[in-house]
Amino acid sequence: MIKFFLMVNKQGQTRLSKYYEHVDINKRTLLETEVIKSCLSRSNEQCSFIEYKDFKLIYRQYAALFIVVGVNDTENEMAIYEFIHNFVEVLDEYFSRVSELDVSFFNTVFHSTWQMHSGPYQEPIDELPKICSALEPQQTCFSPDSSSFKGAASTTPIY
């Protein structure tokens, strides 16, 4: 079962977080810091699964962005690992050359609509695009002109 879904950049800024089990707001920051710390310290030769407290972290890195999923011990690591990729592919499809910047704005949409809450990856391939396209008008209104964006978010394609 998925416990949380995080997108964090290399500087340790959380770009997106979604919790499927209640975690105190103040504890989240701490958790996210520790999670990204343990991911950043790993090399390519190491496996993508980290045991962390009583759950497992499964992570993938795309450019400067880490996607980290926290799961309990009955979850299928490989399925989640590939699910992350599927998710990124879908983002890429939608944004065409998705970048960290897109993700930080995708946050809103994701936050409000994408129902991953019910455990492992509710929406299989091709379900997400449908939802996204249903959201298009709303997405449009928040899509920033990336060149004028003040923040530090990288516009390097993550995939």
Place this chain on the structure above:
Amino acid sequence: MPAVSKGDGMRGLAVFISDIRNCKSKEAEIKRINKELANIRSKFKGDKALDGYSKKKYVCKLLFIFLLGHDIDFGHMEAVNLLSSNKYTEKQIGYLFISVLVNSNSELIRLINNAIKNDLASRNPTFMCLALHCIANVGSREMGEAFAADIPRILVAGDSMDSVKQSAALCLLRLYKASPDLVPMGEWTARVVHLLNDQHMGVVTAAVSLITCLCKKNPDDFKTCVSLAVSRLSRIVSSASTDLQDYTYYFVPAPWLSVKLLRLLQCYPPPEDAAVKGRLVECLETVLNKAQEPPKSKKVQHSNAKNAILFETISLIIHYDSEPNLLVRACNQLGQFLQHRETNLRYLALESMCTLASSEFSHEAVKTHIDTVINALKTERDVSVRQRAADLLYAMCDRSNAKQIVSEMLRYLETADYAIREEIVLKVAILAEKYAVDYSWYVDTILNLIRIAGDYVSEEVWYRVLQIVTNRDDVQGYAAKTVFEALQAPACHENMVKVGGYILGEFGNLIAGDPRSSPPVQFSLLHSKFHLCSVATRALLLSTYIKFINLFPETKATIQGVLRAGSQLRNADVELQQRAVEYLTLSSVASTDVLATVLEEMPPFPERESSILAKLKRKKGPGAGSALDDGRRDPSSNDINGGMEPTPSTVSTPSPSADLLGLRAAPPPAAPPASAGAGNLLVDVFDGPAAQPSLGPTPEEAFLSELEPPAPESPMALLADPAPAADPGPEDIGPPIPEADELLNKFVCKNNGVLFENQLLQIGVKSEFRQNLGRMYLFYGNKTSVQFQNFSPTVVHPGDLQTQLAVQTKRVAAQVDGGAQVQQVLNIECLRDFLTPPLLSVRFRYGGAPQALTLKLPVTINKFFQPTEMAAQDFFQRWKQLSLPQQEAQKIFKANHPMDAEVTKAKLLGFGSALLDNVDPNPENFVGAGIIQTKALQVGCLLRLEPNAQAQMYRLTLRTSKEPVSRHLCELLAQQF
């Protein structure tokens, strides 16, 4: 990226956003935002009614401002208004705003709920989906209360669109997880199961998630899902790689759905229907076969998706643990992965293999990979993979490969990461002990362990080696020689000094013949370490010295000199000072004979007594006894059981030596806290035998126990505590915990209360009995914040109780959430008189560690008492009728509680008998009568209790028509006063 001005994109909003972006400073941004907020406020307050478009635009702006991190305190009403719009985009922005800024304003919630209700009833699939998403996203209890009943209806309605069904399933799942009590089970459950047959894969996927969650609480209601899941799985697995179109991921058909179906199947035992089972086995074989086929795509995504299914398939095969052929094939497949170039696969293969090693069918197959695994331990660059390799080595260890594995693990220990050293140390210690054939090997291993990783050797490990050496004559000389040699290293670990000190103190004489290890040499070697050691170790060494005086009289003068030194006699540490003073006096005043008696060699630790217990426990891995310790230990402490995989080898390879060593018989509990100080240490080592009264305290113990207060929870005292083996339960459950009898006694005279409690679990009891029938409610409360898994309480009838007492139990949920309580109902029928109570065996997994606990169910024969009122005359007549010697049981005993007539009365009434007044000529005495109701017969029963306040004694007399009943009742009741 979609253009800003696409569709009916809101120009005003775009302008506002780009204004914000162009702000040069934070202040400018705030200024711009305040200006906008003022503008929006005036628009909302204005007289002119806003059209939908403007409302949407302003709500969007507010939302944007909120997301920039500013507080929004208005606009909620406008957002709610948007909900009733008929335009998709307006409605959607409304829902977005509601979901992001949930407000507990009750007035608003009512309006929102109303809007949601309308949308749910609208039959417009898009609107319905929006409403369902909103319910799911908010997911509050209020939402649940308002809609939990509607959603199942939408989910199973024949005319719901696929996308609506899918959203409804997920929404229901969310509500169920948030507040399970709100989601009523009903006739819809059967129809939910049939969603597994749905044409639309999205609906199936959502339904599987829902069913997997629901079936954990009500497995029987969803039983039919097994065959449907199997047939769905079989269709997916056998489909061509392009059949499923959208749901094909890099030529793998519906990988995530397959994984979920396989996981759902793991909630149930193997299907009983042969056809279903055959089909399933075929599926599993197909998956295994596909793993061998050449990949359809070179892309890594293809193989990842395929392997995800493969690993879940193997989990299912392990879960069933009934198909030897599949288990071995799974093992071979994982064996190939062990050398795969992908680190992830190696990691997962090691992890899965660890569970495969626990199956008797595949244990041997796993063992064939030992060299690869050892190689992984040596060469893997990733610590987490190495740790998995170490786990696997531990799991696959048995008598045949123990030496190899232990030596490899020892070698690994030298370079192991600090984080996992302690765990490896424990594993090595356990394996060495469990599979030791010759004990010199065991001693070598443990000493090596201390040498290599002394800091990580916890106290229980070195306690254990001392116990074993003390108990085995054949290894004592060798042990003395080895520790002597080990101590010669210039820098040796303090734990080594402790072991060395203790062993030389006991068995130093065995090597004293060799001039290289003559008594003075031994002493000076030990004493050279003395000043570098902690107080605890020094205290132990002082005891060694006094033992030396007995073993080697020639060292007496030297040792007395040491004891007399100011640094000892006036030591700031009171424990050291006391020892020095008392030992010095003892050595001066006592004659050689007295010394020899007082300082005699320690008697063997009473492990042999518990060999039956150990055997029982070995059968089932962690037994009942350890559950206690588990309860006692701090869940967060890094203790021995926490980090270990279940020890499968204990099941598949019984080892005779385990009788003696019975790992579980001496569960190393949480190490005594460091603050326990020196006093406890010695007691820990010396107190063991004293706790076994049958051995009789030796003079030395008497002496020592005067010196120190007893340590109540020393590990050895635990070890010595033989669990009552009086009730040989059936083979598959552990014996009752030692307190079981005491706990049972608490319930002889009462029906409700807390039966058992430790740090993890509380068990409460409520019961009522009428005639020969009874009903008992057991409440299991999870005291932790972590879910218990595989929670299964069962009632067991030891001996012929089966024919005497019928107990029907209802199943309870396999999961108990942290802080939650589950209830179990027991229907009890007394068939005939019985003496032993049934056993209640509770098993569960807590944080991965299996826990087991056996208690006596508080059902005693007196529960089926029917009080009978009778006159004095009748009473005496019946009393005389029951005058055969075997019909009477009498007990004279001392009062354990204050003798209060009212309390006694209450207890007798609680016991079940009627109290008869004016029967006994002595008003102080109590007289009672009753009938024990069983299905087969009734047993009349008369009792008389005579308190003697002066002597603080009671005399209890019972007469019944059945001899064993008299005795049993007498015993039960006597314990109550």
